[in-house]
Amino acid sequence: xxxxxxxxxxxxxxxxxxxxxxxxxxxxxxxxxxxxxxxxxxxxxxxxxxxxxxxxxxxxxxxxxxxxxxxxxxxxxxxxxxxxxxxxxxxxxxxxxxxxxxxxxxxxxxxxxxxxxxxxxxxxxxxxxxxxxxxxxxxxxxxxxxxxxxxxxxxxxxxxxxxxxxxxxxxxxxxxxxxxxxxxxxxxxxxxxxxxxxxxxxxxxxxxxxxxxxxxxxxxxxxxxxxxxxxxxxxxxxxxxxxxxxxxxxxxxxxxxxxxxxxxxxxxxxxxxxxxxxxxxxxxxxxxxxxxxxxxxxxxxxxxxxxxxxxxxxxxxxxxxxxxxxxxxxxxxxxxxxxx
Amino acid sequence: xxxxxxxxxxxxxxxxxxxxxxxxxxxxxxxxxxxxxxxxxxxxxxxxxxxxxxxxxxxxxxxxxxxxxxxxxxxxxxxxxxxxxxxxxxxxxxxxxxxxxxxxxxxxxxxxxxxxxxxxxxxxxxxxxxxxxxxxxxxxxxxxxxxxxxxxxxxxxxxxxxxxxxxxxxxxxxxxxxxxxxxxxxxxxxxxxxxxxxxxxxxxxxxxxxxxxxxxxxxxxxxxxxxxxxxxxxxxxxxxxxxxxxxxxxxxxxxxxxxxxxxxxxxxxxxxxxxxxxxxxxxxxxxxxxxxxxxxxxxxxxxxxxxxxxxxxxxxxxxxxxxxxxxxxxxxxxxxxxxx
DNA sequence: AATATTATAGAAAACGTTTTCTATAATAAG
DNA sequence: CTTATTATAGAAAACGTTTTCTATAATATT
Numbered sequence: 032x033x034x035x036x037x038x039x040x041x042x043x044x045x046x047x048x049x050x051x052x053x054x055x056x057x058x059x060x061x062x063x064x065x066x067x068x069x070x071x072x073x074x075x076x077x078x079x080x081x082x083x084x085x086x087x088x089x090x091x092x093x094x095x096x097x098x099x100x101x102x103x104x105x106x107x108x109x110x111x112x113x114x115x116x117x118x119x120x121x122x123x124x125x126x127x128x129x130x131x132x133x134x135x136x137x138x139x140x141x142x143x144x145x146x147x148x149x150x151x152x153x154x155x156x157x158x159x160x161x162x163x164x165x166x167x168x169x170x171x172x173x174x175x176x177x178x179x180x181x182x183x184x185x186x187x188x189x190x191x192x193x194x195x196x197x198x199x200x201x202x203x204x205x206x207x208x209x210x211x212x213x214x215x216x217x218x219x220x221x222x223x224x225x226x227x228x229x230x231x232x233x234x235x236x237x238x239x240x241x242x243x244x245x246x247x248x249x250x251x252x253x254x255x256x257x258x259x260x261x262x263x264x265x266x267x268x269x270x271x272x273x274x275x276x277x278x279x280x281x282x283x284x285x286x287x288x289x290x291x292x293x294x295x296x297x298x299x300x301x302x303x304x305x306x307x308x309x310x311x312x313x314x315x316x317x318x319x320x321x322x323x324x325x326x327x328x329x330x331x332x333x334x335x336x337x338x339x340x341x342x343x344x345x346x347x348x349x350x351x352x353x354x355x356x357x358x359x360x361x362x363x364x365x366x367x368x369x370x371x
Numbered sequence: 372x373x374x375x376x377x378x379x380x381x382x383x384x385x386x387x388x389x390x391x392x393x394x395x396x397x398x399x400x401x402x403x404x405x406x407x408x409x410x411x412x413x414x415x416x417x418x419x420x421x422x423x424x425x426x427x428x429x430x431x432x433x434x435x436x437x438x439x440x441x442x443x444x445x446x447x448x449x450x451x452x453x454x455x456x457x458x459x460x461x462x463x464x465x466x467x468x469x470x471x472x473x474x475x476x477x478x479x480x481x482x483x484x485x486x487x488x489x490x491x492x493x494x495x496x497x498x499x500x501x502x503x504x505x506x507x508x509x510x511x512x513x514x515x516x517x518x519x520x521x522x523x524x525x526x527x528x529x530x531x532x533x534x535x536x537x538x539x540x541x542x543x544x545x546x547x548x549x550x551x552x553x554x555x556x557x558x559x560x561x562x563x564x565x566x567x568x569x570x571x572x573x574x575x576x577x578x579x580x581x582x583x584x585x586x587x588x589x590x591x592x593x594x595x596x597x598x599x600x601x602x603x604x605x606x607x608x609x610x611x612x613x614x615x616x617x618x619x620x621x622x623x624x625x626x627x628x629x630x631x632x633x634x635x636x637x638x639x640x641x642x643x644x645x646x647x648x649x650x651x652x653x654x655x656x657x658x659x660x661x662x663x664x665x666x667x668x669x670x671x672x673x674x675x676x677x678x679x680x681x682x683x684x685x686x687x688x689x690x691x692x693x694x695x696x697x698x699x700x701x702x703x704x705x706x707x708x709x710x711x
Numbered sequence: 712a713a714t715a716t717t718a719t720a721g722a723a724a725a726c727g728t729t730t731t732c733t734a735t736a737a738t739a740a741g
Numbered sequence: 742c743t744t745a746t747t748a749t750a751g752a753a754a755a756c757g758t759t760t761t762c763t764a765t766a767a768t769a770t771t
Binding site for chain 2: 033076078079080081082083085086091093106107110111114115118123124125126127128142144145146147253254257280283284286287290309310312313314315
């Protein structure tokens with residue numbers, strides 16, 4: 032069904048070698064022949080079988096991306112970023128859900144050993160260090176996204192979670208707030224931990240002691256933000272004037288919980304989120320938050336990975352770690368305490 | 372670097388034929404030998420090169436999915452659904468952004484002609500009929516998602532957009548509303564058109580004439596919902612009591628616009644959306660909306676596609692069209708007109 | 712006991728490329 | 742004018758599988 036290199040060769044009256052050379056832009060063929068072959072390629076709509084060439088070159092021209100089970104808008108943007116750079120270099124991206132590639136050995140096999148991908152971008156939690164370590168040892172090209180490399184000898188791109196947490200908290204502090212609730216995400220995810228650390232540091236720098244009851248446990252879902260604040264309110268009442276939610280979704284949940292109790296935002300409670308999700312300008316009140324550039328993250332990760340793939344993975348090359356800066360987006364959900 | 376079938380054969384003292392037979396569960400090998408080979412496969416961690424076997428079988432064990440440029444949470448769920456069924460059958464999914472596969476011929480070539488995918492799920496607008504037609508003619512396995520097949524001879528899975536639009540409007544009507552604004556999505560996208568048609572039909576069935584100024588033009592973004600309602604309010608003031616937004620994002624934008632003018636929801640204006648996005652229970656007030664099961668959509672699409680691939684695409688087989696029912700989720704953003 | 716059948720296994724071809732190695736023709740150098 | 746060099750091109754091997762075809766051993770049938 033598909034046209035092969037042989038048919039092109041035949042029609043152009045050359046050997047398949049020549050066709051291959053023409054298609055790949057290699058030299059050893061005269062301008063005249065090249066032109067003729069090019070014409071036939073065009074006419075027949077030839078394009079080489081990725082499998083056949085991959086078999087020879089040992090390159091699939093695909094990279095993998097493994098993302099956590101629940102795809103949110105969060106990952107969509109990352110994938111967007113990745114795809115934009117890979118497409119340019121003729122690479123495709125195969126997507127796999129984390130639990131398949133990490134948890135079940137089977138899929139990891141499918142991914143790497145079957146040579147379906149030349150490398151992969153992993154968005155995993157820090158619990159998967161052993162698996163990743165073995166992948167690196169195996170010579171597979173890996174870049175980690177949105178998590179700490181720990182002691183792993185691997186390229187990483189992440190955003191400045193600590194800085195963002197610090198920035199958010201400092202902003203509330205400068206607004207005059209000192210009783211600031213924090214809603215943590217999933218505690219064993221690095222980004223969550225680091226945002227929380229930013230919070231702690233900011234308080235510490237102002238000489239404010241961290242009240243342990245002020246740290247609520249969420250899991251990055253809207254619902255967890257809602258539930259944790261509701262519970263806090265039930266237990267302690269309104270003994271705080273601000274909330275730092277470690278993502279926007281939980282911030283939205285928190286707003287709902289406050290609203291349910293008739294507490295007005297930002298008049299009675301200021302709130303700042305993290306992520307700058309597409310919805311945050313439109314919630315009521317518009318959410319002050321830390322903006323992270325997810326598409327950029329994807330782009331950079333893809334660039335690091337392709338660089339490693341194309342340059343031939345010199346194992347042991349010193350790992351690169353890029354941290355993407357974040358930005359405070361001031362909207363209306365946080366105001367000065369004195370203006371209450 | 373990777374272990375090949377040869378090494379397995381050598382270590383197990385059999386021919387590569389036998390190894391192949393064992394791995395693929397074909398007969399022609401005694402239980403004893405099978406066991407021994409299996410053991411070696413395990414020890415060496417062998418898994419066949421997808422490229423080599425694909426070259427022979429002419430199957431890549433990958434399917435493609437082409438989605439519109441901006442990935443939202445919407446597509447994440449679809450991909451989730453697709454992946455859950457493909458993974459089970461040993462297929463991977465390659466993702467491509469629409470403009471690459473459709474608009475630039477180059478990427479389409481990469482996708483299909485290079486034999487990187489055995490079939491694809493296309494989430495496209497209805498403007499791409501010609502391209503899709505040529506793909507079908509070329510014998511490629513295709514299923515269309517979330518759009519009308521028109522005259523195309525192709526499998527399709529979509530949700531009941533018309534029914535949903537009807538349901539939403541009827542609900543508002545039964546609540547006593549008769550002046551109902553509608554916010555359209557991108558007009559040349561089938562799902563938008565159909566939801567709007569549902570609206571029209573519901574009004575017509577009640578004998579209510581459609582006021583042309585009541586139909587606002589959005590483009591499915593939050594911002595377009597916000598802007599169109601804001602503009603309407605500026606021009607005509609509050610001469611309606613309800614809004615049907617053809618997706619949740621525009622509903623959220625609409626709520627913001629109303630809120631900005633001090634109009635309270637649902638007391639002064641009832642509103643119903645479409646999608647049941649994860650955020651809708653948490654916006655204020657919680658959004659009444661039409662729920663569509665996107666993951667289900669992805670699952671079914673994948674099943675249709677794999678069925679076609681595995682059964683060997685008998686070209687010309689009658690196309691199947693599955694329509695997934697929707698459901699009205701009653702929350703707090705729409706109330707009876709009399710309870711005003 | 713001879714023959715037909717079946718179970719088990721391997722040899723070799725094939726899939727569509729890339730690449731190395733060789734051969735010829737054209738040009739440059741002496 | 743011969744010889745060295747370079748440009749151009751093809752033949753053939755190789756990549757790692759699957760599959761067809763053939764061969765032998767084991768068992769069943771007469």
